[in-house]
């Protein structure tokens with residue numbers, strides 16, 4: 001596995017390969033878990049060269065404490081990537097990616113009016129800028145993103161269309177712990193007690209799903225989730241929404257199979273977690 005910290009070195013390595021090799025990219029912020037490794041494994045099956053980037057992108061953090069607390073485990077990450085056959089790692093410094101603060105602004109319109117976009121102002125501007133930079137630097141044929149960050153998938157799809165990147169985006173299923181908690185780098189910041197309690201996110205999603213399945217309205221399902229978290233004093237529910245899984249528009253009824261998503265974000269102690277189910 002080759003690891004590069006500069007754009008110049010990375011390009012020098014990749015450029016001669018482009019004509020004959022399909023390149024798959026998995027953008028990450030590190031602190032890797034099996035969810036990330038599944039993306040690498042899928043990319044391995046579908047491409048000749050797999051590149052993982054590891055970069056904690058300051059521009060997408062709206063909360064400085066969240067940025068400061070974000071886990072950084074580069075050595076461990078490199079070992080994990082090697083075990084799944086990742087070919088190339090790009091782990092640049094902040095100065096390498098942002099020699100000066102970016103002044104462009106990306107606006108994803110209605111896609112970012114709700115949920116993460118509404119509660120993390122500027123978040124998708126930052127995601128869009130760094131993903132566009134990674135696309136330009138690495139020029140992959142395919143890029144792999146997790147469903148856990150469903151709104152991010154929609155934003156990147158729009159970025160690809162708006163800027164005509166010749167890249168196929170692949171949405172990969174959410175990988176969960178045995179008890180159902182969605183794997184997330186921020187899970188590392190949970191205390192053992194919080195880790196057990198955090199399962200409430202997945203339970204709440206399943207509760208909402210069951211209610212919708214029984215024919216209750218989206219408003220009733222959302223109210224049930226709000227009530228569920230109101231009874232859990234260590235939690236603060238930030239939002240729960242039922243949306244079109246592609247457009248992120250709020251919906252009042254269940255759509256065709258695979259089109260409806262229930263999404264939520266909740267704080268437990270100092271940690272903010274998100275999860276969703278699509279059905």
Ligand SMILES: Nc1ncnc2c1ncn2[C@@H]1O[C@H](COP(=O)(O)OP(=O)(O)OP(=O)(O)O)[C@@H](O)[C@H]1O
Nearest residue numbers: 028029030035145146148149174175183184185186
């Ligand atoms: N449990 C998971 N299953 C599938 N994909 C995942 C999972 N967790 C993260 N990913 C995907 O991995 C990519 C990199 O995500 P990132 O490095 O932010 O990790 P993360 O676990 O989502 O961290 P956090 O949510 O704490 O920021 C994203 O496309 C993300 O959707």
Ligand SMILES: CC(C)(CO)[C@@H](O)C(=O)[O-]
Nearest residue numbers: 027028029057127130149
């Ligand atoms: C796509 C991404 C790597 C951009 O920083 C990040 O938002 C993430 O890890 O999901």
Ligand code: BAL
Nearest residue numbers: 029060061123149152
């Ligand atoms: N996984 C999404 C990146 C973030 O929370 O900033």
